[in-house]
Amino acid sequence: MRSRCQVVSNALPFRRSPSFACAMLGLALWVAHGPRALAEGTFAVTSASVRAGGTMEAAQVFNQDDCKGDNRSPQLSWHDAPPGTRSFAVTMFDPDAPGRGWWHWAVAGIPASVASLPENASASGFLSKLGAVEARNDFEISGYGGPCPPPGKPHRYIITVYALSTGDLRLGQGRPALMFDHEIGTATLGSARMVVNYGR
Incomplete structure (x- = not known):
């Protein structure tokens, strides 16, 4: 045969x-x-400020009390978002903090036409010019708050970019990060993340 x-x-x-x-x-x-990558790439995030699996630079560390960083939100770039993406959101979360973890950053309303954020986009006003809104983090400030863990074992900082099915989550500036996280979850088409470490 x-x-x-x-x-x-x-x-x-x-x-x-x-x-x-x-x-x-x-x-x-x-x-x-x-491989699907031939027809459509995999949604991914990269950074010129931090390296996945590496250690957070002093520029991104919080600046308060005994944490002496510059508190600059990291540069981020992403590509190959899922079809139907209407906007993006970004979060940074520490799952190793005591209790329920620690929200360092949550931003929503980044237009679908945007594929990167410059370093210090939070404090520089870049995000507000885009029409994006930032949550109140667990330092009780709106915008980015960098790593500042207690002395001991390094913590993991999960930076996630979400592709969303809507351009308006109806979130206001300074609302709690947990509220941002919930609303982002209701509209997520896909996500890309990187994990960076930091300890003192």
């Missing part, structure tokens, strides 16, 4: 070897059914 590849090779207008036909069939199937 002939293989499927042999049948295909005999049907070619120019007779080729079965191995050539098998190679061509394999290539066609790979293009048609290969």
